[in-house]
Amino acid sequence: MSRWDEPTANYPTERRCTATNRKGQQCGKYAIRGGSVCTAHGGRTPAVKRKAQQTLAVAQARADAAAALAHEGLKPVGDPVIELGKAAREIVAMKDALAARVNALTDPTYAAMGEEKPRVELALYERALD
Secondary structure, eight states, rough: OGGGGGOTSSSSSBEEEEEEESSSSOOOOOOOOTTTOOOGGGTTTTHHHHHHHHHHHHHHHHHHHHHHHHHTOOOOOOOOHHHHHHHHHHHHHHHHHHHHHHHSSSOOOEEEEEEEEHHHHHHHHHHHHH
């Protein structure tokens, strides 16, 4: 029995090299960290190493974000693009509501302690524009 015919059931499947031999059997070696192939099947090439490092960095960033959310007791968002869209709609709605209030003002200032000051609606609308 050659080393290619040896059973590889004792290796975790998520870390096994995805390459196959001529007989169609999966390689029994461990894949490089963050990659899907072992060093014998291309794991030493610069492109594969770069991609593996990128995969590990993304996994670390996701783990850090999940830990931060768990520490704060917050639930993670599903799709960030959808959540940003919802936030943008809320911001636009607030800006429009403040614009309507500013347009309804007859006098943009008020007298307080002998001074004329701009109304708070103007300051809020200005902040909404920022």
